[in-house]
Amino acid sequence: MAKRDYPLAKVYGLLEPGPVVLLATAGKARPNLMTLSWLTMVEFVPPLVACVLSDRDYSHGLLKKYRDCTLNIPTSELAEQVVAVGNCSGRDIDKFQAFGLTPKPAARVAAPLIEECYASLECRVYDTRMVNKYGLFVLEVIQAWVDTAVKNPKTLHHRGKGVFMVAGETIRLESGML
Numbered sequence: 001m002a003k004r005d006y007p008l009a010k011v012y013g014l015l016e017p018g019p020v021v022l023l024a025t026a027g028k029a030r031p032n033l034m035t036l037s038w039l040t041m042v043e044f045v046p047p048l049v050a051c052v053l054s055d056r057d058y059s060h061g062l063l064k065k066y067r068d069c070t071l072n073i074p075t076s077e078l079a080e081q082v083v084a085v086g087n088c089s090g091r092d093i094d095k096f097q098a099f100g101l102t103p104k105p106a107a108r109v110a111a112p113l114i115e116e117c118y119a120s121l122e123c124r125v126y127d128t129r130m131v132n133k134y135g136l137f138v139l140e141v142i143q144a145w146v147d148t149a150v151k152n153p154k155t156l157h158h159r160g161k162g163v164f165m166v167a168g169e170t171i172r173l174e175s176g177m178l
């Protein structure tokens with residue numbers, strides 16, 4: 001491999017685990033949405049997910065206030081909406097209406113599910129100890145919804161600056177441990 005020096009500012013694009021999700025929060029006037037790609041699993045059961053939300057995002061304050069959200073996993077058909085949602089703020093507009101996405105009531109949290117996404121996870125805030133320093137919320141998934149008819153979800157994986165890798169092919173290895 002002919003590897004070359006690579007800018008540190010671009011490293012995140014190599015390591016981002018993805019998939020890109022749409023994080024929905026409840027709100028007094030209306031629910032909100034943001035695009036989020038900085039997330040990682042931190043525990044199997046209960047499923048815990050760490051997410052970084054900038055304190056400049058309106059969603060950051062909503063998540064602190066309402067203490068629950070949904071993580072909705074879009075596939076490539078929604079790529080344009082994913083980018084659009086991530087380039088404006090719910091302070092100014094109703095993103096569900098603006099981008100043709102449908103909020104559906106969740107079973108166990110106040111935040112809505114997004115109908116158009118093939119999987120939706122209802123989460124409550126589990127640990128806020130790193131919120132002030134890093135904007136890092138640890139969420140507990142308390143209810144999961146998946147359309148299992150979607151066999152090879154073409155999820156989006158952000159490589160930076162509007163470039164995405166699209167997943168799709170599934171391979172199964174007998175020796176897989178997990």
Ligand SMILES: Cc1cc2nc3c(=O)[nH]c(=O)nc-3n(C[C@H](O)[C@H](O)[C@H](O)COP(=O)(O)O)c2cc1C
Nearest residue numbers: 034035036037038053054057058059086088089090
């Ligand atoms: C592909 C993509 C990935 C993003 N990932 C994150 C992220 O992981 N954390 C974050 O704070 N903002 C992320 N953003 C930016 C937010 O989605 C953006 O600031 C959004 O407009 C915030 O909306 P809000 O003010 O309504 O909360 C991402 C944007 C895009 C387009």
